[in-house]
Amino acid sequence: MLQIYNTLTRQKEIFKPINPGKISMYVCGITVYDYCHIGHARVLVAFDVITKFLRSQNWDVSYVRNITDIDDKIIKRANENGEEFDALTKRFIDYMHEDEARLGISRPDIEPRATAYIDQIVDMNKTLIDKGFAYAATNGDVYYRVTRFADYGKLTNKNVDELLVGARIEVDEVKEDPRDFVLWKAAKTGEPAWKSPWGNGRPGWHIECSAMSKNCCGETFDIHGGGPDLPFPHHENEIAQSEAANGCKYVNYWMHAGAVRVDGEKMSKSLGNFFTIRDVLEKYHPEVVRFLLISSHYRSPINYAEDNLIEARSGLERFYGGLRDYADVAPLPLSEMQSSAYYLAFVEAMNDDFNTRVALAGMFDLVRELNNAKSNPELARNLAGQLKALGLILGVLQEGPEVFLQAGGSDQIAAETVEQLIAERIQAKQDKQYARADEIRKELLAAGVVLEDSRDGTTQWRREST
């Protein structure tokens, strides 16, 4: 039984799909004017894991994640660079796809872009004007009349009257009310613009998601997700737009990921304290980044720090250590795991609002049994297959164990050199030249390589996590 924490009701609820067995999910994606940072990675990974798990449980998931490829920041950045806005967005969309691929994030089923939905956005604005929820201002802007929507503020528990108090809302002569927000922005000279009944312009900051979700998911859909800073105003405004225009409930379950912090502060572009995905992947294996992100619950804040990445790597080393002798074992089909206590515990944890941490705890129990089962190859291979199957759902443990454990940067000692020294050491050991053998091991340790002798006289090696 699937339970999901709903931001709207601020509690965990039993999930009831609109259509039996099906889930339509829309997640707010990236505004593409810069490289993706770890905060983006968290949302991307969270909903990737959620989708993978739901599909493993035979839910028919339609996963839509948009790209916002027109907005003020994009225009500003393109101007700074002296390039066309769509050249800028194309570049960063490509970078985003590269980052996703490296992190093992599956592409959404549909990845709509705002600029491809201008007609639908214009249509929705017309409807909102016709219904009296919006108005065209004298300068060609179109605004949403916030006070006309009775439910305004229901997602984030805002009182419309109090929005005026102390809030830094820009005073704008053309607005009827300072709380009104823009649906269509009249173009200034030289700005990218599309034709509309109100003159040339571009979409406002929230309407694109209302239009794209309606076209890709329908007027009412199951799950809407996004980052921690989106409930207000973005999602609140989406509700106002969509429910006013469509005349029906917009979304059943709202899901929001927790923030990634640096030194206790939220990581964000505006604070400038962000680490890009590609920066981090310079130094850490992609699965380490994924593991860090799934080591805590998707709604909890997590702290981005070097120590936490090292710890994430240690955890993965434990799994890969257990999988070492089973590089050839494929993930066991879930159909063969239906009675496995490990699988059942995993599913129970994930069905409980996607509790990846508890799911991982069960996998640590599994690897312990695997380590204990080395004398029973049949059992061990089964357990290894189970471990890989569960890892597959979370998007980890899919690397060759040796590849993972021996992965290193170009600044580190070469694998061939390590192998040579190991061969020399094995000879020394056979000759009972233990002093020489220990000397070699010490030398390698200084280079960040740990040797592990096994009973049959062979030696395995891995790189240190620090």
Place this chain on the structure above:
RNA sequence: GGCGCGAUAGCAAAGCGGUUAUGCGUCGGAUUGCAAAUCCGUUGAGCCCGGUUCGACUCCGGGUCGCGCCUCCA
């Protein structure tokens, strides 16, 4: 000021009104030529003050501290 979230052992991080979370680390043992890995064991917790209860880390109330949103940000 408004709305919301959190405070767990050395660190990270979950569930739970009474029964081992888990990982990393520490310490002891097994194993090893010595190590490493692994296994077994050990260590160790619930911000403060009240209340409910036979019993609270877990529920309720009040503090304190931290964080997020209220403005573009995942």
